Amino acid sequence: MNYPVWDVLFGSGLLIALVAGLHVFVSHFAVGGGLFLVLTERKARRANDPALLNWLKAHTRFFVLLTVVFGAVSGVGIWFTIGLISPSATSDLIHIFVWGWAIEWVAFFIEISAALLYLYGWDKLPPKLHEWYGWIYFLAAFFSLVVINGIITFMLTPGSWIDVHKFWIGFFNPTYLPSAFFRTAICLALAGIYALITASVQKDAELKARIVRWGAMWTVPSLIALVPLGWWYIHEIPASLFLSARGPMPTATHFASSAWILLAVTFVLMLLAVFTPRRLHLVFAVVVALVALGAMDSFEFVREDVRKPFVIENYLYDNSLYASSMPGDGGFTVDNLSSVGVLHAAHWINQRAITAGNQVEVGHEIFRVECQSCHTPDAYRGIHQLIEQRQWNPATVSAMLTGLSLMHNGVMPPFAGTDAERGALAAYLNSLQTITPNPATFTNGKLMFENHCSMCHQDRPDDPLFTGLDPNPQVAADSLKDLTSLFPLMPDIKLNQTQRTSLVHWLNTQRPAGKPGAASSSATQGGN
């Protein structure tokens, strides 16, 4: 709201996913592949293997055309894209780490220059000197990785930077090391995977087999190393954050599983390639690469997802509000907006007052500045679909807006604004509905749970919804009359008698046998 919000119909987040998802797959290859080039060149020269050397020459051209062109442009592209979609976060990261970016730029400049000289120098330079360019290239590329790693990990685990605001504290943050090792292993794994692609089109089956085996020596150990390194990485992420990927947040959970599964599939495919290296086909090589791409992007999605609702953990929300007030925050905090109002504080709102006639339009503007960094009205994370799927009526929509920060392990920022503004937002969200909620679903306890409770509560015996509910069905149903009295942060959803009864009935069928609900302890659910 400090900046205008780019209104992308299908969801601006998808653009970041597209650009970054492809970039990381090439940029990590650019690092590992660099070491691969220079070590393979040395190996080929020592073994006096002109066939391997010839292949490596062609592989270098493939490497440079992919990394220097697509890799470099898409890297700048991530920066272009985040500036369009999260300008406040981009600005913060730029200001906090200017000299980090500038240092990385020097490394990048050396990297690109060395890559071109290495490519053009194949037939002109003495072997030792040529390898020297290869080493310069790899070291510059690796240096660039370890610099960027500091900034990327900072976003997830800024650690005590939040208190002291010192460059190196933020840079060498809690996940710096595991991430650096984890990504290095990815780089080495990708070096072997990409080698399969250019190896597969070789006609000389013996040469092809040599390359595949050599590539596997890079990929197989690296894939195995990713397991303990991944465990270490997860271990350094605060458990409360990573909890999102263990069930409460559907996307993070889904990507966490797919990351491990696709990693395993990559491993198996790589072994298959090693067992039949002479028959390696281009299609197979591309499939291995695509599966590895899926594994890698799943990991990146988990990293991005568990950080939610923040772009910079505990500092800046996804919708560009600061987590707490500080000098220079421009008033862009939840507390301030809730007291003075979005319409007053936001710079990029056209209508500054709510009238009887403009509620929906104002709500749309509030949606744009507060929600649209992650949601769309009708497409990616579309509100229209969310509301209809859950059969929410207008009162429920309005009530739910008070409980956003509790949903899915707290992946959303709280609504920031006055009650009237929340009403306007609810009016807009309701205007997206094209169906009338079907009352029949209200007599089905399971659906009641899924549609009204499952955003915050889990279908698990230790969830406060089960542990805190009175064992007597009648008393339990009555206690649901006023949800805020159970827990003040709960949305004030008004359920009728039928709904309450059917919900309690279903909940009781879910209780583990012999474990009646404990006395009310619902106040402990605050961490949900």
Add this chain to the structure above:
Amino acid sequence: MISPSALPTIPTIDPNPLPAPYWVLKLLLVATFYLHILAMNLMLGGAALALLARLTSKGNPMRGRIFVDVAKKVPTLLAATITLGIAPLLFVQVIYGQYFYTSTILIAWPWFLVLALLVAAYYGFYYVAYNGKRRPGAAGMVLFVSLALVMLIGFIYTNNFTLMQTPARWAAKYFAAPSGWSLNLADPTLIPRYLHFMTAAVAVGGLLLVLLALARWKHDREYAEYIFQFGGKAFQFATMAQFLVGVWFLISLPRDLRMIFMGDNPVATAMFGTGVLGALASIFLMSEALRKQNIRMAAFGVTGITAVVILCMSIMRDNLRDAYLKPYFQPNQFAVKTQWAVFPLFLGIFVGGVILWLVMLKRYGLFTSTRPTEE
């Protein structure tokens, strides 16, 4: 700390202080922009002249050679343009982020599409570099497309950087179309400013040919003399045309902004005077050099003067931006907290990087006359 903005849509500055004094960041911005624009001029001008040579190569094998020869340099020059463009893009966000991010979002789609256009143009240039000799027809077409794409990118940049400095235009543009499909076409300075850059690129592209002539002067005199004439004339015509385009640009500016170059701002006026005189001098010196077949006079004299002229223009460009933003932007609005724990490290790495880079070029043989000819 925050000066009240004259317009409600101007974003509040970032809460994190500047990590170095304002002047350091400004110096880095202008200096790295200068390097970027030099590379851009060489790349775009080189591509334009290679295309011109290709289009006029019928019955003229020398022109065909120029096409192949120059087109081979373009991918590397584009790599330099991009790499050197990152630094000014970083520093402009540090100092002018409030304006830069906003205008960028208003033209978000064109700005985002720069990425796709750039990748396409880049691969096109590589295609031409690798296939110019074997398939000149197809390569010529691809070069045309790639050149058109980088010119389109330049146009999008001009839109962004003019819109960035005119915040009064923002609100109407955004609230009419928040989907980011706007450009800044209504700005009367847009076209002359854009042409000013493009014309400069052709002139500098001419100097690229002069430098290539110098490198081939001893071993391949006939060809070297030909590209010297071709490049030198292109430089002269483009620089003469620049006087017309430059005047158009100047009169398109609002009067109070134009006056910064005519006395109101001593630095801007000095840069303007030096730039105009330097451009005039370079035209005469080039014509002398061409008449006397004096390649060194052109390669060192004219190139040297032009390098100074472009530096003056880069500073003027910055002066003009500050003049545009004067009602809203004051350098003293920033809190400054120099990051002494890392800033010296950057300087050290920067100097080390430059030295390493020069060693890399030297060991490759780029500074000796026996350098390997590039593939």
